[in-house]
Amino acid sequence: MPELPEVETIRRTLAPNIEGKKICAVDILLERQIKWPSAQQFKELVLNRKIIKLKRRGKYLLFHLTGDIVMVVHLRMTGRLNFRTAGQAEDNYTRLRFVLEDSNMLVFADTRTLGTIYAVKSDELWRIGGLSGLGPEPLSASFTLEYFEGLLEKHKGNIKALLLNQKYIGGLGNIYADESLAYAGVSPKRKANSLNKIEREKLYQAINFVIAEGIKNSGTTFRDYRDGLGKRGSNQRYLWVYGRKNQPCKKCGTAILWEVIAGRGTSYCPNCQK
């Protein structure tokens, strides 16, 4: 569910509440969401350690703990991380609960149970394949126009599939891929290497723009997404195409189309996006 802006918002809302706190208890309610190591070993690795720093890479959250341990969380479609003060009601679909030294809690809840959680020594992050192979992310120094142009020139596959591929660009998902293409005026059906120089530049700027706006608006809440304190994002108000099937394009009034492209539901304006 959450893409880069949502995960970044979760990071920002959680960090001040959990950094510097010790994990005093771990309740694992659904063991299979712990992907590495075993549930028992996971518990031993994180218990009684202090959360030094909460970082993010792409759609992954990295909890840096004392003793060179890193707990890594990927929320997939419906995962949530919630900071709960001692008296607050239990989340529905709680799968994992961390009780902190001040008796507040960090709760992992996940309706569809697709989220994945790991704990590794900091020199064993390579065990998490999707994380170690992550491409440069929008707004970062390594995501240059030169890199992006080279990427598009090298690939003759579908542009939308390329934008969604985390090893090429880290952090874009279905919403922001569709929005980027809409802002750039590029059809999601195009082949990556068919974009000319102007289109490549427009798309590069569009990606950085929609991600920055998404962060500024605290993420996009369609259904499940909430920040680390349970609040909704507001970016859904500003979307051009995603979730707007049959509604008029905000630019030209043409009805937004929806169809499956590159295996994902895709929204676009057939008039503005060529």
Next chain:
DNA sequence: ACAGGAACCTGATAGC
């Protein structure tokens, strides 16, 4: 390299 489909899961909603 690339495309397409299935798998992993549960729940909301649209349509009949």
Next chain:
DNA sequence: TGCTATCAGGTTCCTG
């Protein structure tokens, strides 16, 4: 009201 089909902010694995 009640069934069925489809869809969902993701990723990985398999086949062709």
